Amino acid sequence: MSAHSVLGVKQAVTATGEGDKKELIRRAAARVIASQGFGRSTIDMIATEAGVAVGTVYNYFHGKDDLLRHIFAVEHGKRAAFFSELEKRDLTAMERLAQGLGMHLCAVAEDDSAARIVLQEGLLPHPCVGEARGRGRVLAVFVRSVLAAGAAAGELRPANPDTVAALITGAVQGLLEAYLLGVPDPGGRRVALDDGLSELLALLRIGLEAAK
Amino acid sequence: MSAHSVLGVKQAVTATGEGDKKELIRRAAARVIASQGFGRSTIDMIATEAGVAVGTVYNYFHGKDDLLRHIFAVEHGKRAAFFSELEKRDLTAMERLAQGLGMHLCAVAEDDSAARIVLQEGLLPHPCVGEARGRGRVLAVFVRSVLAAGAAAGELRPANPDTVAALITGAVQGLLEAYLLGVPDPGGRRVALDDGLSELLALLRIGLEAAK
Amino acid sequence: MSAHSVLGVKQAVTATGEGDKKELIRRAAARVIASQGFGRSTIDMIATEAGVAVGTVYNYFHGKDDLLRHIFAVEHGKRAAFFSELEKRDLTAMERLAQGLGMHLCAVAEDDSAARIVLQEGLLPHPCVGEARGRGRVLAVFVRSVLAAGAAAGELRPANPDTVAALITGAVQGLLEAYLLGVPDPGGRRVALDDGLSELLALLRIGLEAAK
Amino acid sequence: MSAHSVLGVKQAVTATGEGDKKELIRRAAARVIASQGFGRSTIDMIATEAGVAVGTVYNYFHGKDDLLRHIFAVEHGKRAAFFSELEKRDLTAMERLAQGLGMHLCAVAEDDSAARIVLQEGLLPHPCVGEARGRGRVLAVFVRSVLAAGAAAGELRPANPDTVAALITGAVQGLLEAYLLGVPDPGGRRVALDDGLSELLALLRIGLEAAK
DNA sequence: GATGAATGAGTATTCATTCAT
DNA sequence: GATGAATGAATACTCATTCAT
Helix, strand or coil, X not given: CCCCCHHHHCCCCCCCCCCHHHHHHHHHHHHHHHHHCCCCCCHHHHHHHHCCCHHHHHXXXXXXXHHHHHHHHHHHHHHHHHHHHHHHCCCCHHHHHHHHHHHHHHHXXXXXXXXXXXXXXXXXXXXXXXXXXXXXXXXXXXXXXXXXXHHHCCCEXXXXXHHHHHHHHHHHHHHHHHXXXXXXXXXXXXXXHHHHHHHHHHHHHHHHECCC | CCCCCHHHHCCXXXXXXXXXXXXXXHHHXXXXXXXXXXXXXXXXXXXXXXXXXXXXXXXXXXXXXXXXXXXXXXXXXXXXXXXXXXXXXXXXXXXXXXXXXXXXXXXHHHCHHHHHHHHHHCXXXXXXXXXXXXXXXXXXXXXXXXXXXXXXXXXECCCCHHHHHHHHHHHHHHXXXXXXXXXXXXXXXXXHHHHHHHHXXXXXXXXXXXXX | CCCCCHHHHCCCXXXXXXXXXXXXXXXXXXXXHHHHCCCCCCHHHHHHHHCCCHHHHHHHCCCHHHHHHHHHHHHHHHHHHHHHHHHHCCCCHHHHHXXXXXXXXXXXXXXXXXXXHHHHHCCCCCCCCHHHCCCCHHHHHHHHHHHHHHHHCCCECCCCHHHHHHHHHHHHHHHHHHHHHXXXXXXXXXXXXXXXXXXXXXXXXXXXXXXX | CCCCCHHHHCCCCCCCCCCHHHHHHHHHHHHHHHHHCCCCCCHHHHHHHHCCCHHHHXXXXXXXXXHHHHHHHHHHHHHHHXXXXXXXXXXXXXXXXXHHHHHHHHHXXXXXXXXXXXXXXXXXXXXXXXXXXXXXXXXXXXXXXXHHXXXXXXXXXXXXXXXXXXXXXXXXXXXXXXXXXXXXXXXXHHHHHHHHHHHHHHHHHHHXXXXX
């Protein structure tokens, strides 16, 4: 394995900025919900955190559920954009995986509040979460397609791509979870995720790559 | 992979029965919370599901939080008992892993409501969940200790046990999650979990066992 | 004024004992209600304090309200018995007052829980308190009749007996209240009530007795 | 006794008006609690009486207890302001007493709901009533200080001021109680209180003033 | 009689949402 | 657009009372 960090692939994933106020409120909501859980967060808390009045929240969102949906959608969008861009590049399956997972962890390392929410609420039967249901849906879909393509191209040994995608996605979430709960220092957190990703990729290389 | 199911290791994990009413209510609560999420579940729903009056719930639990805590504790207890019993047997690290993870999935396959809750609520900052915090805490601790012991005994190649435990635990949760969300038929679910576990163990055998 | 205590007139006012259990429960209830207030007392607390089961309370009383009514009635009965006996004796108005008020304070000094309750709840619009309404009703009726008789006999100067009875009854309650709230030591409390009563009687002698 | 009413000393004690809504709710609550007792009053009743929604009550008060505390505090405040202003005037002890007690009764005659509450709840062990504990605390403190000062100045004969203050405060409360319970007509009530106060002051003049 | 588990009507309190300013 | 007071439906929890054992 080369010496440089697999998370070094960093890029401006977090380009944001659209409607000032809306974004301001989304971020505030993400912080509050990440720390309290959705059920224990109130619109008042969110408005206070954002420094606006309650009414203002309703000028940008239809309600609490809509706020949650939006947080999921933004997070989803970031990944989807990157993943679809990744599809176009000419890379091996393992390279694609490395970059996709790396980007996922990188985004979390930069702003974990949304990630916490996805982890916490993604499994709950919110009528509002809808298509984003499942904590790593976009990620899982991406991983699955990479695996399927890789197997088709003979790069990877044949295996049920749904199952393996579930394992890989789960492992990444497990990494996140362990370090979101366990590593307080943001600096150390980056390193920890980096280590974990390297370990995971190593396992996959040994276990999945077709014998040449 | 050997021909017999890795989930065949089934055993009477789900011995229950204690205080009739309390257990009745716990189960009903687990079903309701699993399907609605903790925040959207009401004591009335739980009482109705259990076929008792609201007041009766309060004769056995101090409140909604206490119910959740109890559900976690029972689930925790089941695993802990099995894991500690597993420690005493004379097994290789991989065998121990296979049996431990198998039992975990087996318990879920039999009664998934508690598992859903642990998956959903285990990450939330409930003041009540306490030491059980983290969706796979007991499992992670078990996996970590098996890995550490295995590495010390020279059975496994050296690797940061915290990181690898996080990956393995996550992969198992990912498996659960995918199938809890995706496979409606309980029969097929068992098979799916079985497949997933086999795949995971295969990966680990290739990737973790020290070269002989 | 003679040197001996005005409360020395003590007599076995607190003869009780009737139906063992009923009395046991009444006393327990009085203690609980005196310390918590009627509204904050529960049948459970009372049963626990009495060392019986909740159901047992209902074998002797029709409910919480009935319990309160009974406590009032017993207290009322003690005074009424003594007062009516006092009517028969050949005494001056001031002597009668001295003995009546003395007995009242004496009973309180011996067992203040019922007195606290009468003080606290006597004014509340309980549908259950009924005729005992008003914290010092029996006392007031007694005082009023002594005053009226005394004025008729020319012993006391003429004055509206209702008004004066209210003042005297109030003063006695004020005394009780001050010392129930203020003097923790039961011994000192006796002395304090004694002092207060002497002072009150002195005022009344000067202010009410008809000039000879 | 002079011909003019001792309650004639009337003054704008009941200046109110502050935060419209809060005051509106306080008054409604006072009416409800006065007629039902604290324990039997519900927030719904209070909100209905005030003509607002339940939630609105909670926009101004932290809860039922806070409402009670506030009612006590306002009543306390009215007296305290008047009493402290009275201290500054150049008056004899008896004059001070006459005006202080007069103002107390006057305030009650104008708005008896708060007075009923203080009488009813002031003795209960509400954790919320705190320093206002005791039904006539402010009044008692005032009376005591007047007595002590009067005795020091040689205007009054020596006597334990605590005891005498308890007697006087109690007598005033007795008066209130008798007439709050007994005199339905508000006009007659004023006269009755006036009579009672005159009688009390007459007794005190005879009984307490130092022989010249 | 004694017991105490079961009951469910009753209540305090919260909080998403609206809307007049 | 921004505000935040008002709203009232929703919900956790209490506790007097009953009744089968």
